[in-house]
Amino acid sequence: xxxxxxxxxxxxIENGTDDDLNALSTLIKGVQKKITYKRSTFIDGxxxxxxxxxxxxxxxxxxxxxxxxxxxxxVHGGITAxxxxxxxxxxxxxxxxxxxxxxxxxxxxxxxxxxxxDSLRCKAEVVHQGSKTLVISGxxxxxxxxxxxxxTGTFFIIK
Amino acid sequence: xxxxxxxxxxxxIENGTDDDLNALSTLIKGVQKKITYKRSTFIDGxxxxxxxxxxxxxxxxxxxxxxxxxxxxxVHGGITAxxxxxxxxxxxxxxxxxxxxxxxxxxxxxxxxxxxxDSLRCKAEVVHQGSKTLVISGxxxxxxxxxxxxxTGTFFIIK
Amino acid sequence: xxxxxxxxxxxxIENGTDDDLNALSTLIKGVQKKITYKRSTFIDGxxxxxxxxxxxxxxxxxxxxxxxxxxxxxVHGGITAxxxxxxxxxxxxxxxxxxxxxxxxxxxxxxxxxxxxDSLRCKAEVVHQGSKTLVISGxxxxxxxxxxxxxTGTFFIIK
Amino acid sequence: xxxxxxxxxxxxIENGTDDDLNALSTLIKGVQKKITYKRSTFIDGxxxxxxxxxxxxxxxxxxxxxxxxxxxxxVHGGITAxxxxxxxxxxxxxxxxxxxxxxxxxxxxxxxxxxxxDSLRCKAEVVHQGSKTLVISGxxxxxxxxxxxxxTGTFFIIK
Numbered sequence: 001x002x003x004x005x006x007x008x009x010x011x012x013i014e015n016g017t018d019d020d021l022n023a024l025s026t027l028i029k030g031v032q033k034k035i036t037y038k039r040s041t042f043i044d045g046x047x048x049x050x051x052x053x054x055x056x057x058x059x060x061x062x063x064x065x066x067x068x069x070x071x072x073x074x075v076h077g078g079i080t081a082x083x084x085x086x087x088x089x090x091x092x093x094x095x096x097x098x099x100x101x102x103x104x105x106x107x108x109x110x111x112x113x114x115x116x117x118d119s120l121r122c123k124a125e126v127v128h129q130g131s132k133t134l135v136i137s138g139x140x141x142x143x144x145x146x147x148x149x150x151x152t153g154t155f156f157i158i159k
Numbered sequence: 160x161x162x163x164x165x166x167x168x169x170x171x172i173e174n175g176t177d178d179d180l181n182a183l184s185t186l187i188k189g190v191q192k193k194i195t196y197k198r199s200t201f202i203d204g205x206x207x208x209x210x211x212x213x214x215x216x217x218x219x220x221x222x223x224x225x226x227x228x229x230x231x232x233x234v235h236g237g238i239t240a241x242x243x244x245x246x247x248x249x250x251x252x253x254x255x256x257x258x259x260x261x262x263x264x265x266x267x268x269x270x271x272x273x274x275x276x277d278s279l280r281c282k283a284e285v286v287h288q289g290s291k292t293l294v295i296s297g298x299x300x301x302x303x304x305x306x307x308x309x310x311t312g313t314f315f316i317i318k
Numbered sequence: 319x320x321x322x323x324x325x326x327x328x329x330x331i332e333n334g335t336d337d338d339l340n341a342l343s344t345l346i347k348g349v350q351k352k353i354t355y356k357r358s359t360f361i362d363g364x365x366x367x368x369x370x371x372x373x374x375x376x377x378x379x380x381x382x383x384x385x386x387x388x389x390x391x392x393v394h395g396g397i398t399a400x401x402x403x404x405x406x407x408x409x410x411x412x413x414x415x416x417x418x419x420x421x422x423x424x425x426x427x428x429x430x431x432x433x434x435x436d437s438l439r440c441k442a443e444v445v446h447q448g449s450k451t452l453v454i455s456g457x458x459x460x461x462x463x464x465x466x467x468x469x470t471g472t473f474f475i476i477k
Numbered sequence: 478x479x480x481x482x483x484x485x486x487x488x489x490i491e492n493g494t495d496d497d498l499n500a501l502s503t504l505i506k507g508v509q510k511k512i513t514y515k516r517s518t519f520i521d522g523x524x525x526x527x528x529x530x531x532x533x534x535x536x537x538x539x540x541x542x543x544x545x546x547x548x549x550x551x552v553h554g555g556i557t558a559x560x561x562x563x564x565x566x567x568x569x570x571x572x573x574x575x576x577x578x579x580x581x582x583x584x585x586x587x588x589x590x591x592x593x594x595d596s597l598r599c600k601a602e603v604v605h606q607g608s609k610t611l612v613i614s615g616x617x618x619x620x621x622x623x624x625x626x627x628x629t630g631t632f633f634i635i636k
Contacts, residue, residue, distance in 0.1 A: 035171060089229075110605070147605060287428070292582070294428045313631065319495075323505065329509060343485065345523075396559025425585070
């Protein structure tokens with residue numbers, strides 16, 4: 001496996017453009033982060049998520065780079081969904097007492113403006129906390145401050 | 160950059176688990192695919208998407224591996240959203256005449272069952288094709304045939 | 319109360335247009351239906367719902383008249399939502415064993431074309447039946463067959 | 478028509494319960510309101526909507542009565558949708574320059590708590606105002622202050 005990895009990398013180095021090599025750097029650094037900081041998921045590392053919690057909010061920021069773009073060269077809606085869902089789910093889990101967790105039951109996203117610029121920041125807030133579900137909202141902003149998406153989701157509370 | 164990449168890889172090889180090395184293999188092979196087959200996006204390569212079009216449907220399949228899982232070890236809802244959105248948007252673009260494209264305006268997803276098993280398959284179908292928007296539905300299935308998500312989205316038609 | 323009702327009606331008869339009197343006729347006939355056929359709700363009577371169940375579907379039709387229109391003289395989106403939600407919820411209840419009921423937890427509607435013509439027909443189908451929730455889809459059609467709305471909803475199963 | 482209306486009313490008076498007569502009173506008063514105050518729609522009158530605009534919000538309140546309840550004796554989700562959609566659409570229209578109007582393209586509603594008590598109040602706020610669409614959010618509260626629903630919708634701007 002180890003030699004296979006080295007050969008894979010050499011093949012990419014030989015044939016890839018600068019963009020491709022930058023992408024590889026971002027990806028391998030993401031895995032390195034996952035290894036070093038024992039991040040819970042690869043997605044967390046690869047997207048280079050920075051997470052902060054406040055009283056009733058959770059914010060996650062990620063850098064924007066070609067890896068997460070669609071073929072129009074703007075952030076893929078699925079990546080925005082991934083960061084929104086992660087921020088919203090993290091907040092849900094943060095608010096629940098120990099021994100309980102939350103899973104996404106439904107997610108609705110309005111895409112408002114193209115995701116461009118240096119970074120993407122998602123902020124989750126509680127709309128409703130019940131005994132069986134939480135409803136959470138999430139906003140996504142780009143680095144110039146423009147809101148690019150607005151989401152709401154239902155999260156099921158599980159043991 | 161090239162030597163930096165080699166050092167990054169060695170650092171991961173030294174400290175990573177088998178899972179980490181498998182993840183690296185999947186990621187670098189994804190970039191290689193992007194380079195070799197001139198895939199339009201890194202996401203397409205990294206998720207190893209296989210895309211097929213039928214008359215009025217588009218299907219995308221991806222293998223399931225730890226890279227795309229959340230901390231419960233099931234496919235991250237954002238990844239399911241990414242594949243659904245890609246299949247739905249690809250269908251929208253496929254149906255439009257040359258010179259026109261489609262961008263996601265709104266996406267609603269019901270998560271029904273955990274994404275586990277070997278692969279994830281998303282199938283998009285047209286609900287409505289208008290002059291300004293398309294409404295597309297998408298279903299996600301896992302390899303045992305169980306439906307794991309159902310989505311609908313509004314796509315804006317742009318020139 | 320009875321005399322008050324008679325006076326109210328006379329005041330409307332005196333000052334109303336033909337449209338207003340037709341609306342009154344529809345409304346009072348709706349209450350009469352509710353009384354005579356012991357319909358479970360006033361909404362059911364006033365909207366003159368006709369409901370049919372098939373194996374896995376529920377259809378509800380209503381006549382279109384000025385009472386249910388918005389100020390653009392097309393069916394109010396809230397009325398379409400009401401008939402869709404009723405058909406979808408009726409199907410959910412129909413599918414559940416005795417002693418269980420279903421309540422709407424979330425409803426997403428795509429409005430596709432204006433509701434005009436003689437009647438509105440909504441057809442609900444099951445997307446997923448689980449142990450805690452059902453996901454149901456609903457389509458709304460007008461009398462010329464054109465689809466005017468597409469909805470999906472999550473229904474909670476309660477005892 | 479006039480005599481038919483009188484006979485219809487007498488038939489209801491004869492066979493109806495107190496609840497039925499109260500419902501009739503609410504309905505006929507609603508039509509009377511529509512006639513007297515030249516309300517733009519019957520729905521507006523029948524639901525006895527009270528509308529207020531602030532800088533960037535629109536609020537609509539309605540009394541709760543058996544007419545708008547479902548068979549569980551709580552406000553029908555479709556009625557909540559109707560008042561939310563009306564408040565959200567009214568705000569959209571209020572914000573647009575003369576000569577432009579807004580139509581609901583998509584509406585997503587989270588139902589949070591049962592609609593009971595004396596009245597229902599819906600408050601709409603702007604999430605995003607673009608050149609082609611507005612995204613509006615709406616909250617529904619009952620008279621004890623509890624939030625019973627949260628909605629977001631996309632509104633198309635038309636001439």
